[in-house]
Amino acid sequence: MNIIEGNLVALEGVRIGIAIARFNDFLTRSLLKGAEDGLTRSGVPSDHIDVVWVPGAYELPILTQKMVESGQYDAVITLGAVIRGATSHYDVVVNQATSGISRVALDAGIPVILGILTVENIEQAIERAGTKAGNNGFTYATNAIEMINVLREVTK
Numbered sequence: 001m002n003i004i005e006g007n008l009v010a011l012e013g014v015r016i017g018i019a020i021a022r023f024n025d026f027l028t029r030s031l032l033k034g035a036e037d038g039l040t041r042s043g044v045p046s047d048h049i050d051v052v053w054v055p056g057a058y059e060l061p062i063l064t065q066k067m068v069e070s071g072q073y074d075a076v077i078t079l080g081a082v083i084r085g086a087t088s089h090y091d092v093v094v095n096q097a098t099s100g101i102s103r104v105a106l107d108a109g110i111p112v113i114l115g116i117l118t119v120e121n122i123e124q125a126i127e128r129a130g131t132k133a134g135n136n137g138f139t140y141a142t143n144a145i146e147m148i149n150v151l152r153e154v155t156k
């Protein structure tokens with residue numbers, strides 16, 4: 001039996017793109033901090049990380065698509081935070097953002113990481129952006145490195 005897994009060590013030269021939404025930026029900036037920490041501690045130098053901002057999670061799919069098409073990155077991490085409000089707007093933003101990113105991901109040829117918090121309230125969001133449950137941004141970063149490495153293993 002052969003077990004193939006990606007390790008969490010970035011190969012030299014790896015470049016990461018981060019597509020990040022400004023909406024709820026008190027949360028997305030915290031996710032970004034966690035992601036940068038995860039990437040640099042995996043061996044990605046900070047000058048190999050590009051961070052590109054868009055207004056909200058709804059805009060993440062098109063930015064992600066353009067970043068993938070640029071051919072500059074070994075993985076793209078999306079970061080956003082959508083919090084349920086009083087209207088159905090939450091469902092529209094979440095559905096469009098997640099289905100758009102999933103569509104891009106399948107054709108990307110590189111890992112695309114879904115790093116959007118989709119939560120019922122601010123407390124849930126804060127817990128996932130750096131308090132009780134740690135910082136999901138850090139995990140999104142290590143997910144990106146693991147995916148780069150495992151895809152290389154299975155395609156070599």
Ligand SMILES: Nc1c(NC[C@H](O)[C@H](O)[C@H](O)CO)[nH]c(=O)[nH]c1=O
Pocket residue numbers: 021023024055056057058059080081082083084089093
């Ligand atoms: N309500 C949230 C939004 N809404 C904004 C949209 O994402 C979009 O920027 C606007 O409709 C213009 O196209 N975005 C989030 O990231 N999080 C939210 O909770």
Ligand SMILES: CC(=O)[C@@H](O)COP(=O)(O)O
Pocket residue numbers: 082083084085086087088089090091093
């Ligand atoms: C994504 C949202 O639901 C949000 O920020 C909008 O809130 P509301 O539904 O109260 O307008």
